[in-house]
Amino acid sequence: MSEAPDFAKGDGLLPAIAQDAETGEILMMAYMNAESYAETLATGRAVYFSRSRQKLWRKGEESGNVQQVRDVFLDCDDDTILLKVNQIGDAACHTGYRSCFYRRVTPEGLEVVGKKVFDPDEVYKK
C-alpha cells in the first residue's frame, strides 16, 4: 500500500467509479491517468481520460453535466479510485440516463430500469 494511486499497475490508467454523494447511486465508471487525477483533486471537478479519444475528458465540458467531487477514496491495493460526487444536470450518462447502469440483466435479456433525464440529440449537437 502506498499513499497514492499506483497508475503503473494499470499501464497508466486506473478505473474510477463515480457515486452520487447523496443517494449512493453508482453513476458511471471511467478511467483516470495521473494527470486527470491531479486535475480532479486540484479543481474539485471530475476529470477522466477518454480511452477512445486518447485525451483528458473534463466531464460535462460539452453537456454541462459536470461532477462536483465531494470525496475521493482509494481501494486497498491502490488501483481503483472512488469519487463521491454531486452530479450537475441530474444525468451522468451520455445516453441521457441518470446512471450508465440503467440496464438490468434478467434471464430474458436486458431490462431498462433507469430514468431518462435528457435527450442526447438535443444536448450533443453536431
Next chain:
Amino acid sequence: MSEAPDFAKGDGLLPAIAQDAETGEILMMAYMNAESYAETLATGRAVYFSRSRQKLWRKGEESGNVQQVRDVFLDCDDDTILLKVNQIGDAACHTGYRSCFYRRVTPEGLEVVGKKVFDPDEVYKK
C-alpha cells in the same frame, strides 16, 4: 449496445463493481471473464477472475465471506458490470475492512475511514 457484456473490449476481462444491495456502499471492484460472469449468473454468488492468480476467484471460498448476488446491471457501452450483493460475513476486503475503499484522500495523505470487521491473520491461515 448488445444484450451482454462485451468481454472482447477488455481483452477478456471487464471490471465488476460490487455494491451492497441494502446500503448502497461500494464494497470492492474486481474483474470478470466470460466464465466467471456465467457462473455468477448461474449460481447467484459473485465469481471473479483473479488477475494475480490467473484463475477463477469464487469470492469467499477461503474467508467464507461470499457475496449473494441480488441484481446485475450492465453499463451503457457493455464494458462494466455492476453487482448488487448481500455481503456475508460483513466484510468484502481481504484486509478485514468492510469495503476495499476504506481510505479517503485528503491534502495531508490518506485517512482511514472504514470499519475493520475481522483480523485477516485469523481468517486466512497459512
